[in-house]
Amino acid sequence: MPPKKRNIGTPPNKDSKSNSKKNSPDSKDHSVISPDKHKEKDSAFVTLCKDLLVTNTVCDHAWAIWETMVKSAEKVNGSNKQLWGACMFISATDMEDVSFTFTDFQKAVGMSVKQFINLLRGMDENVDTISSKVNSVVTRLEKKYEVSLALYQRFVKTCDKIYSVPNDERQELLYCTWIMFLLAKGSILQMEDDLVIAFQLLLCVLEYCTKRCPSDFLQPLYKSAISVSTQGLPTRTSRRNKAKLQLPEVDMQLLETLCKESDCSVDEVKNVYQSSFSVFLDSLNLLGSQDLPAVDTLSIKYEEIYRKNKDFDARLFLVDDETLRPEKTLVSTTVAMTPRKNETGEENSPVPPQTPIRAAMNSIQQLRGELTSVSDKPSSSLIVYFKNCTVDPSDEITSRVEQLGQVFSQKFAQAVGQRCEGLGKKRFTLGVQLYYKVMESILKSEEKRLSVQNFSKLLNNATFHTSLLACALEVVMATYFGSCVKNGGDESPETDLRFPWILDIFHLHAFDFYKVIESFIKAEPTLKHDMIEHLGRCEQKIMESLAWKTDSPLFELLRQSREEGLGEQAEPPATLNQPLQHSHTAADLYLSPQRPSRRLPTAEADSSALPSSQSPTQGPRQLRSNSLSLFYKKLYRMAYLRLKMLFSRLLTGHPELEPIIWTLLQHTLQNEYELMRDRHLDQLLMSSMYAICKVKNVYLLFKTIVTAYKELPNTNQETFKHVLIREGQYDSIIVFYNLVFMQKLKTNILQYSSPRPPPLSPIPHIPRSPYKYPSSPLRVPGGNVYISPLKSSRAPPAAMTPRTRILVSIGESFGASDKFQKINQMVSSSDWSLKRSLVGDSAPKPLKRLRFDVDGQDEADGSRSGGESALIQKLAEMSSARSRMQEQKLKEEAERGEPEA
Numbered sequence: 001m002p003p004k005k006r007n008i009g010t011p012p013n014k015d016s017k018s019n020s021k022k023n024s025p026d027s028k029d030h031s032v033i034s035p036d037k038h039k040e041k042d043s044a045f046v047t048l049c050k051d052l053l054v055t056n057t058v059c060d061h062a063w064a065i066w067e068t069m070v071k072s073a074e075k076v077n078g079s080n081k082q083l084w085g086a087c088m089f090i091s092a093t094d095m096e097d098v099s100f101t102f103t104d105f106q107k108a109v110g111m112s113v114k115q116f117i118n119l120l121r122g123m124d125e126n127v128d129t130i131s132s133k134v135n136s137v138v139t140r141l142e143k144k145y146e147v148s149l150a151l152y153q154r155f156v157k158t159c160d161k162i163y164s165v166p167n168d169e170r171q172e173l174l175y176c177t178w179i180m181f182l183l184a185k186g187s188i189l190q191m192e193d194d195l196v197i198a199f200q201l202l203l204c205v206l207e208y209c210t211k212r213c214p215s216d217f218l219q220p221l222y223k224s225a226i227s228v229s230t231q232g233l234p235t236r237t238s239r240r241n242k243a244k245l246q247l248p249e250v251d252m253q254l255l256e257t258l259c260k261e262s263d264c265s266v267d268e269v270k271n272v273y274q275s276s277f278s279v280f281l282d283s284l285n286l287l288g289s290q291d292l293p294a295v296d297t298l299s300i301k302y303e304e305i306y307r308k309n310k311d312f313d314a315r316l317f318l319v320d321d322e323t324l325r326p327e328k329t330l331v332s333t334t335v336a337m338t339p340r341k342n343e344t345g346e347e348n349s350p351v352p353p354q355t356p357i358r359a360a361m362n363s364i365q366q367l368r369g370e371l372t373s374v375s376d377k378p379s380s381s382l383i384v385y386f387k388n389c390t391v392d393p394s395d396e397i398t399s400r401v402e403q404l405g406q407v408f409s410q411k412f413a414q415a416v417g418q419r420c421e422g423l424g425k426k427r428f429t430l431g432v433q434l435y436y437k438v439m440e441s442i443l444k445s446e447e448k449r450l451s452v453q454n455f456s457k458l459l460n461n462a463t464f465h466t467s468l469l470a471c472a473l474e475v476v477m478a479t480y481f482g483s484c485v486k487n488g489g490d491e492s493p494e495t496d497l498r499f500p501w502i503l504d505i506f507h508l509h510a511f512d513f514y515k516v517i518e519s520f521i522k523a524e525p526t527l528k529h530d531m532i533e534h535l536g537r538c539e540q541k542i543m544e545s546l547a548w549k550t551d552s553p554l555f556e557l558l559r560q561s562r563e564e565g566l567g568e569q570a571e572p573p574a575t576l577n578q579p580l581q582h583s584h585t586a587a588d589l590y591l592s593p594q595r596p597s598r599r600l601p602t603a604e605a606d607s608s609a610l611p612s613s614q615s616p617t618q619g620p621r622q623l624r625s626n627s628l629s630l631f632y633k634k635l636y637r638m639a640y641l642r643l644k645m646l647f648s649r650l651l652t653g654h655p656e657l658e659p660i661i662w663t664l665l666q667h668t669l670q671n672e673y674e675l676m677r678d679r680h681l682d683q684l685l686m687s688s689m690y691a692i693c694k695v696k697n698v699y700l701l702f703k704t705i706v707t708a709y710k711e712l713p714n715t716n717q718e719t720f721k722h723v724l725i726r727e728g729q730y731d732s733i734i735v736f737y738n739l740v741f742m743q744k745l746k747t748n749i750l751q752y753s754s755p756r757p758p759p760l761s762p763i764p765h766i767p768r769s770p771y772k773y774p775s776s777p778l779r780v781p782g783g784n785v786y787i788s789p790l791k792s793s794r795a796p797p798a799a800m801t802p803r804t805r806i807l808v809s810i811g812e813s814f815g816a817s818d819k820f821q822k823i824n825q826m827v828s829s830s831d832w833s834l835k836r837s838l839v840g841d842s843a844p845k846p847l848k849r850l851r852f853d854v855d856g857q858d859e860a861d862g863s864r865s866g867g868e869s870a871l872i873q874k875l876a877e878m879s880s881a882r883s884r885m886q887e888q889k890l891k892e893e894a895e896r897g898e899p900e901a
Contacts, residue, residue, distance in 0.1 A: 093134045162218060188280055642712070660760065680723075
C-alpha cells in the first residue's frame, strides 16, 4: 500500500499581507502593488511583484536595483525571473517590508536555498547590491537552513533505528514527530541555529513519540528500552475506546537509550525535557496523553509560526522538496577528518567523515570527560594558595563566581529561550570547573618560576579572575557551537552567543581579556587544536578592532606612554625584527601599576608583581607591565602578515612598495593611534596601500583593493562598507580615506615622494607559534587533499629547503615519499604560477560598480582611468600570480589564527 499523500504547507494567503507600513508617516506608497503605476516596467516583473504581494515602494526599489544590474558590465548568472526575485528580496529586506515567506519566494522564482544564496553572493561580487542588513538576514537564513538540514538528516537515520513499520505507518510517524519538533523548536527557542540545544529537543520529541507507539512498531533495542510503566499501553486499534491514561512525564530508560546512541548528555536532555518540553506539551494539552497528536493539528499550528516569521517551511524536508534540497556537492553536512598517524608517524586511512551533530557531540563529550574529576569549587591546592595570601581572596572569588553565574544564566536564557536558563547554569558549571583547573595550573607554574607561594595581588585582582572565567566559558560555549555548521564569518545574528558575547555580558574590556589568552592556553594542555585556533581568532578580533573601542583601557595606557614617557611603552620600531619573547605570564600582564612608580613594592606586594625578567632579590627598579608592549608586538606582526597577504594579490610587480606601505601603516599605529578608535585595523591597512600607490604613481583602484580584500580569510564586508567618519556618522572606506585618513596623514604620505623619504620601519620577525603542528597534515579547502611535510631518509631536516619539504598526499599514504619528489618539484617550481594562471586563477578583477563609490568615480580622489591605465592594471594582474604559493602559506597561517605564546 503506497503511503498516503499529505499536503505539506499551504499556498500564500493573499489576505495575510501585513499592513504595518501602510500607516507609516513616510510619504512613500506602501499600498499593495497596482499594475497601472508600473507600466514602464517589464510586465513579467510586475506580475512577479503581484504574486509576491509586494508594495508599490518595494516594487520601485527592486526595479531600480535591476536597472543598476543591467547597466553593469558584469553578468550575474541566473534567469531574469530569478534575478528579479533577488532584487525584490533585497528591496523588501532593506525597507523592512517583507510580504512573503521565504518558501513562497522560492516557489515563485524556482530556486533552492543554496541556489538563492549563491545568486546573491554573485550579485554582491559583481554589482555590490547587498547591504549589511540583507547580508545579516541571509547569513541567519543560511545558518538556520544548515542546522535544519543536519537535524533532519540525523532525524531520518535515528527513526530508521527506532521504527520497524510499513511505509504508510512510518510516514505518519515521521510526519507527526518532525512537525511536532518544528513546532516545539519554534515555540521554545529564540535562537534556532543552536545545533546542540535543538538536537537535545529533538531527542525529547523522539522519546515522547516512541513510547506512544505500539511495541510491534519498534526495533528490539527500543522495544526493550521502554519501561514497564509505559508498556501497558493499548494497541493502536483499540486505543480509541480506552480512557486517557496518565503517563510518566519522561521515560528515563528510553531517554538514556536515545542519548547513548547519540553520545548526548542525559542530564542536559532531561533538563530540556523538564524545563522546556514539558511546558510546551502542557500548552498543547498533550502532557500525560496516551495518544500521538494529530498531524493536521500540529501542522496548522506550525503554519502560524512559519508565516509569522516569514521563514522557509521546514516541513518540506519530509517530501524532499526541491526548495530545501541540498546541493550534491554540499560539504557542510559532513566534517572532513585529517588522516591519523600511528606511533611510527606513518599515516593511516582517514577517519570516516562525521556529521555536524556527531562532531558536536564528540567535542562536548571530550570536554566533559576532561572535567569529570574537577570540582566546581576550589580544590584543596587552591585553598592553600588562597590561605597563603596576605589578603585571603576566598570569599571574593566565591561571591564573584556566584554573581557572574546569575548574570550568565539570565543572559543565556534571554538569547536562547526563557525556558533554557537551566541549560545555561549547566554550561556555566562546566566553565567554573575549567576556571578553577586552569587557575591552579597557572599558580603552580608561577610558584615554580618565582619560588614563592604568596600571590595576594594577583588573586585579589578582580579583572584577572573575570577574564580567566570568561576565557573558560568561551571555551565551553565554542565547544557547544562547534565549527561544523558554517558560521557565516563575523556577521552573526544579534542573539548569537559567539565571541564577544561573553565580554559584553560581563562588561569586560577586550584588552583585559586578551591578557589571559596566552597563559590559559599554556596552562591547559588538554585543549584541542581547534579550540586553540578559536582562542587565536578571538585574540585577532581583539587586536584588530575590539581593543580599540572608545572605552578601552588601551587608550589610557597609550596616553600615559605619550604624555609621561614613563611606565608602559608601545613597542619601539627598532625591536620589530627581533624574536617575540614568550616569557610573559598572566601575572606580568595584569599587575601593572595604574600610574608609573619609582618606589619599591610594599611588604604586602607579592613577587608575582615583578616582571618575568626580574627576580625578587634584585634591587630597586620601576614596576612595569608588559601588556602594552606585548599587545603592540603581536599587533605589528598580525598587521604585517595581513599586508603581505593582500600585497601578494595586488602588487607583486612592485616589490619595492611593500616596505614603504608597511612603514606608513606602522607609523600610523604608533603615532596616529586615534585613527583606530572605533575602527578596524584593515581599514588603515587598505588606506595605507592606496595612499602609497597614489604617491608613487602606481595604478591601483580602491575597488581592486576591496575586491582582493574580500577574498582573504575571516573578512567582513562591514569593514569597508561601514567605517566611522565622525561621531555617529558612518560611510564607505573611500569616504573615510578622503575625509579622515588622507587629511590626517597627508604631510607624512607626501614625504614618500620626496628625494629624502622617511626611513623604513624594520620588518617584523614572524616566529613559528609553539601551538602550530607542522607534522600534522593540513587539508586543502574544497577537496580530500592533504599537505604535509616531506619525510626523507636521504636528507636530514637541516639540509632540506622549504620547497623540498612540501608533500601532496591525496586521501591516504601512498608509500615511499620519494615517489612524489617530482610532484613536490612541480608544485614548488616557479612555473606553478603559470600553470595556475592558465586555469583561470588570476588576480581579482575590480568591481565595475561599488555602491560606496563617490559620484561613480573610479578612484578616491575622483580621477578616472584611461586605456593606458587599464593596460597597466592588466599587466599588474598577470604578474600577481607569481607569488601565489607564498600567499597560500600566509593564508593558511591566518586561517588557523593561533595566538603566539
